[in-house]
Amino acid sequence: xxxxxxxxxxxxxxxxxxxxxxxxxxxxxxxxxxxxxxxxxxxxxxxxxxxxxxxxxxxxxxxxxxxxxxxxxxxxxxxxxxxxxxxxxxxxxxxxxxxxxxxxxxxxxxxxxxxxxxxxxxxxxxxxxxxxxxxxxxxxxxxxxxxxxxxxxxxxxxxxxxxxxxxxxxxxxxxxxxxxxxxxxxxxxxxxxxxxxxxxxxxxxxxxxxxxxxxxxxxxxxxxxxxxxxxxxxxxxxxxxxxxxxxxxxxxxxxxxxxxxxxxxxxxxxxxxxxxxxxxxxxxxxxxxxxxxxxxxxxxxx
DNA sequence: TTCCAGGGGTAGA
DNA sequence: TCTACCCATGGA
Numbered sequence: 001x002x003x004x005x006x007x008x009x010x011x012x013x014x015x016x017x018x019x020x021x022x023x024x025x026x027x028x029x030x031x032x033x034x035x036x037x038x039x040x041x042x043x044x045x046x047x048x049x050x051x052x053x054x055x056x057x058x059x060x061x062x063x064x065x066x067x068x069x070x071x072x073x074x075x076x077x078x079x080x081x082x083x084x085x086x087x088x089x090x091x092x093x094x095x096x097x098x099x100x101x102x103x104x105x106x107x108x109x110x111x112x113x114x115x116x117x118x119x120x121x122x123x124x125x126x127x128x129x130x131x132x133x134x135x136x137x138x139x140x141x142x143x144x145x146x147x148x149x150x151x152x153x154x155x156x157x158x159x160x161x162x163x164x165x166x167x168x169x170x171x172x173x174x175x176x177x178x179x180x181x182x183x184x185x186x187x188x189x190x191x192x193x194x195x196x197x198x199x200x201x202x203x204x205x206x207x208x209x210x211x212x213x214x215x216x217x218x219x220x221x222x223x224x225x226x227x228x229x230x231x232x233x234x235x236x237x238x239x240x241x242x243x244x245x246x247x248x249x250x251x252x253x254x255x256x257x258x259x260x261x262x263x264x265x266x267x268x269x270x271x272x273x274x275x276x277x278x279x280x281x282x283x284x285x286x287x288x289x290x291x292x293x294x295x296x297x298x299x300x301x302x
Numbered sequence: 303t304t305c306c307a308g309g310g311g312t313a314g315a
Numbered sequence: 316t317c318t319a320c321c322c323a324t325g326g327a
Contacts, residue, residue: 024308137309142325186323191310230310250308305327315318 001159004073008056008063008082010091013099015115016040016058019089021295022119023288024140028131028147030155030165031120044084044123045156045164046071052081053158056089063089070158087210090118093242098282102289111289119288121240125206126199127165128240129226132233133188133195135250142184149183150192171196191228198226209241216243216281235284244284247273256291 010016020026020040026033030043039057046052050071057064067073067081086092099112111117122128134146154170155163172193179189198204204226212219216238223234223241235248247253249269257272258264276283 132308133310135308137307137322138324139307139326142307142323145325180323184324187310187321188323228310232309236308248308251306252308254308307324307326309322311322312320313318315316 002069002071002073004067004069004078006065006067006078006082007059008065008085008089008091010062010089013095013112013115014089014091014118016056016063016089018114018116019118019120022116023292024135024143025120025122025131028144029151030162042085042088043158043162043164044081045167046077046080046084048077049156050077051156051158051164052077053162054081054085056085068159084123087123088121090121090242093118098244098285101279101282102286108286108289110293116289117285119239119285122165124165125209125237125241126168126196129195129206129229129237130171130192132237133191133228134185136188136228136230136233146183146185146188150179150185153178153182168196168199172200188228191226194227212241216245219243220246239284239288244282246284247276247287248284253287253291260290 020033025031026040032041033039034041034055037055037057039055041053041055044052044054048071050069052067052069055066065081065085067078069077071077095117098117102108102111122131130150131147135143150166150171151163154166154174157163174193176189176193179185179192183189185192199206209219209223214222219241220234220238223229223237224231229237232248232250235246238244238246239248249272254272258266261275276287279286
């Protein structure tokens with residue numbers, strides 16, 4: 001095992017814990033939060049097949065990164081590790097227009113003031129897409145079970161029982177019956193396998209989505225064409241691609257909207273969409289920020 | 303036992 | 316475009 005230390009510089013409007021706890025992803029392996037050390041950890045799979053366990057903690061204007069790796073940590077590997085972490089924490093994403101818009105609304109000034117807005121994502125679109133499928137029509141606890149089981153089934157081994165997120169190639173090699181029996185993904189199993197097969201075969205260049213020049217509605221239709229990804233999953237996956245034009249409604253946020261705006265009374269989805277339409281291309285992010293505002297009032301890490 | 307979770311696909315109107 | 320029906324799983 002090889003060890004190294006590195007640092008990541010962060011944008012002036014970045015807040016580490018608000019990014020870590022921006023949604024549930026930090027609780028899904030191979031991310032995990034070490035509350036004792038006050039750190040976010042992540043096991044990365046590098047291009048050469050080596051593995052790197054990274055522990056990130058907040059510093060002054062930069063992040064401290066402790067790395068343990070199966071391969072010597074030369075400059076090439078350290079640079080790749082940094083690139084992957086920058087992707088995860090959205091350190092290269094310019095949210096200044098979003099913050100400027102939020103400052104124009106007194107109700108939302110807390111967002112730029114607190115550094116909220118960056119949504120944690122995986123190093124790869126494939127991982128985000130599989131996980132998003134695993135959030136559909138089930139409880140969050142079942143999502144955690146499915147993701148953990150998938151990793152335990154075909155994730156590359158590191159140490160201490162840790163495994164990387166499976167590659168499309170490894171996932172594509174699983175049978176439907178195996179995924180049903182061991183991942184417990186139920187009817188989602190063929191969707192996960194089909195997605196993995198399309199990505200592994202090169203028929204679907206899913207990793208290009210983050211740098212796509214397509215208009216958002218066209219990208220939405222492309223994402224939506226993946227079996228198992230509907231309006232909810234596509235809307236939320238788009239947020240992880242840096243597009244915030246869709247709300248991605250589910251039972252959890254609907255209940256939260258009813259509670260915040262309608263005294264608990266149910267309303268149609270169109271009413272929710274109309275409510276946020278004034279925020280234009282940022283509406284999905286304004287929406288998510290408002291739904292999760294109470295998280296921002298808590299002391300991190302919680 | 304029944305219901306429902308951070309829904310989605312499909313067939314038929 | 317809209318609606319009914321079906322789909323695995325686990326927790327309450």
